Amino acid sequence: MQLAFLVKSLSADSALQVVYIVLAVWGWYLWLRGGPGGGGGMTHALVMGRFYPPHLGHHHLIRTAAEHADRVTVVVGAAQVETISLADRVEWLRAVHDEPVTVVGLPCDIPVDLHSEPVRRAHVANLLAGVRQAVVRAGLATPGRGGRRRVDRHDDRQRIARRALP
Known part of the structure; x- marks a missing residue:
């Protein structure tokens, strides 16, 4: 050698x-x-979006996540000024997707300003709080336990498949 x-x-x-x-x-x-x-092999998938309104591409993404994970949490974000309420969007998604999908709502009335760093930080903090809340509701963590979990990146195959859906 x-x-x-x-x-x-x-x-x-x-x-x-x-x-x-x-x-x-x-x-x-x-x-x-x-x-x-x-x-496959994931135990928990997290799908986030505004779902304003939910369409075939959203449903395809949620179904695909459910095929590859034991549990799926869908976080729906919405502002009060939007014409379709957060409660309606959550209810529509719950009506279409059964177990293992859990749908939770995340109110977000932070103004949209694409050039403001403080506004961007506020949006990220709100999103992270909503994700923590969703993970706790799904029974995957307890509040205050900290710890990091692996978050798989969005599957590129789904980006390609989405082009076929409106």
């Missing part, structure tokens, strides 16, 4: 670094695919 390192002018440490990089890339690949079998 040492002969290979001498011929290629590599030290054992360099070869070990290559092994670490290969294992890291392989782990990242498996993480993105959801495990060695690919797809």
Whole structure:
């Protein structure tokens, strides 16, 4: 084995670094695919949006999440000034999606200002509070326990599939 390192002018440490990089890339690949079998394997999926109004693309996203996860929490955000109430949107989604889907509403009356950093921070804080509330309601955490959970990125296959839906 040492002969290979001498011929290629590599030290054992360099070869070990290559092994670490290969294992890291392989782990990242498996993480993105959801495990060695690919797809699925999530215990909890979180779908967030305004659902103003809910349409076929929203329903497709929620159904797909339900196919790949044991539980799905849908967080519906709304402001009081919007013409369709938060309660109506939550009720419509609950009427269409049964177990394992849980739908919760998140009021958000923070003004929209795309160029204001304080307004952006307020929106993020409100969203994070709503997500924490949704996770607690779903029974996946207790208030004040802290701790981080892995949040899977949006599946690119769903971005492509959405183009076929209005």
